[in-house]
Amino acid sequence: MSAVIPPPRPATGLLPVQPLDRLEGGERLHGLLWRAGADWRMISSAVLGGGIGERAWVLNAQVSHGYRRTDPERHLAELARDAGVRGPGVGLMTAADVRAYGHAHDAGAEAVATAGLGVRGWAAAPGQGAAAAPQPGTVNIVVALPVALTDAALVNAVATATEAKVQALLDAGYDCSGTPTDAVCVAARVPRGGEDAHPFAGPRSLWGARLARAVHRAVHAAARPPAA
Template sequence: MTSLPRLDANLLRPDLVRHGDGAAASPALLWRAGAGWRMISSAVLGGGLGEREWVLNAQVGHGYTRMDPDRHLAEIAREHGLSGPGVGLMTAARVAEGAHADDGGAEAVVTAGIGVCGWAADPVAVPQQVLVPGTINVIVAVPVALSDAALVNAVATATEAKVQALRDAGFDASGTPTDAVCVAAWRAGELTTFAGPRSEWGSRLARAVHAATYEAAARYRDRRLSQ
């Protein structure tokens, strides 16, 4: 297994693994977080709020047709010996091109496929031009305990930072129709009750998400422009 490139990372340590058999094997990022974490996520597997022990971000083909992605992700988790509660995300983006960033102990890993993108409140519900499908998955970890409200706040902060990074990278969009987010906070210790962009940990989280999203988006942009 190989690890995603990172700078001074000490919490969020995903490994690049494979799932499936033979020539059909696909990459995935797997963070074996272990016990002691509370996570909030919009993921199809293990979404919601609660104690979680791992996060899986699995890449699938552009022609993916299974209608049970939660079951598929559970199968991939078992393939890697995972047990206990976890979070499973899925994407058509190249997870090996994901980016890691750290800011004062808040860490983020972002994978980005931005072929189908737009603004969340766009009056046109269905994109008129379909390029290459993808998803922006944002995974964040902070080494402090966050209250339930602060975890929700952290999701909003991470999303705002993602949108800012997309604009800075030259994308006229707030994201893709299938973006997902997962925020992990350490369970023990004094509760932090704020995670907005001007709070101590919210601001660190925002900068980490912005840096990782910008780098992942720029890699996607540069690869597409070179084709």
């Protein structure tokens, strides 16, 4: 007997982003804010609000090239307060112009990506890693799923999103796996009473496949063709 899979909830409005702009150091900079609200669990590699936990908002803030502040977590918290959000959230940074973001959805999964690829390469390139804090990430991915995931599936979702990002960059003509400081955030619903969280989010699982396609389209749309 085959399992009955309920239809996905509509993706419309699942991940709406609000454009922000500010004047900082005489430079006009921009941001994208997702006011997710309550009942979201997120996993992220972000500077602010990284790890796994309940989060209510996601901010992807553009900063200047050659960013010099040594307190990015505090900086992002200040920008979030200025934008009017409170409570726990996720803060991402990038030197890319976030107004050129890609936004895509697939059967209920939704993704937003920004991509600045001036400094790029392969993850397993030879050379010594740096112990110092890296410069702001240039490929930032935010994903929202309208279902609950276990902790293990959240980790799996990050891996799936990363695989889809690399595929998108290759399809866009880049010979790289990303930049040295890419970041990702995956949001899933808090389990409701009696609801089982999905245990898998690999690329061939139900929601992992949808996530992968949404991320691929969003990153591909955000990635500018490489210079000839």
